[in-house]
Amino acid sequence: MSQQPDGEAAVGFFEAESHKLCPIDACLILSPRLNQNLSELRKVEWCGRLANFAEIEMFADERDERVMITLRESLGAPGSEALAHDFLARLPGVVSVAISGGRGLLVFGGKALPYRVGEFNYRVSPTSFFQASRFLLEELVEAATGGETGGLAIDLFAGVGLLTLPLARRFEEVVAVEAHAPAAADLAANAAACGLRNVRAIAETAYDFLRRFARSEPDLVVVDPPRAGVGLRTLKFMAAMRPRRIHYVSCHPPTLARDLAFLVSHGFALNSIELFDFFPQTFHIECVARLRLTQHANP
């Protein structure tokens, strides 16, 4: 965002490999609700009041009705609480405004955004991760969790439990590991809200969890890491645990390829890869790779 001579804000994307703004009127693949809010925020009256914020994040629910806004302060922005109240009163669909910065996290309106996928409701707090495309989510969840049942499933990089809750319907026990404590708290609350007593939520990195987890041969390990991928040092512990199946959800094919090469050379065979075009007309692609332990596994 930058200010134009008429006082209105220009909103857009950075040009490739630069911080030069390429202004747009609306983004064709953004939700209508968020486009509506963006054009409001462009107006002169908001522009000056947003100058002290380094970042604005907007998140709409699955029906594209309710919106949560998170503002990141750069300089302890004066008047930020009044701004939050004005957003709640006047921006379309905005039900929650969070301000993060030097004073920690202040939340106005709803403490979290409710989001429904399939039969489950998820509470998503302001700093917790949630998937950014609402159209193929049920299909992604089915690809990542479907077709398997058994005793123990482990969900690594679990977020607020998007994959954990469906797994808990299919497995006797699910251990869900999420490094960001507020997201792990959302996960525990989401499991409790649907009466799933077989879920254990652990607020820890996948690496720290795996290196002290003593049980072996779980029926399924699901991983859904950020763009950096799982990484070889964590994969070593994962492979040594000898899960019968691994489902790897990835938003970044280069790190997926690196991690799959490791797993394939450590006793796992690749059964399938499915691609989900979450962000049409961009190069981004979401993948679900399904692997199985071979008899000759030698991690």
Ligand SMILES: C[S@@+](CC[C@H](N)C(=O)[O-])C[C@H]1O[C@@H](n2cnc3c(N)ncnc32)[C@H](O)[C@@H]1O
């Ligand atoms: C791509 S998101 C996937 C979340 C969830 N599976 C979903 O689909 O909504 C990755 C998650 O991994 C968490 N994370 C990042 N680094 C981690 C680590 N080293 N160990 C465990 N979780 C981590 C992030 O906080 C985020 O919630």
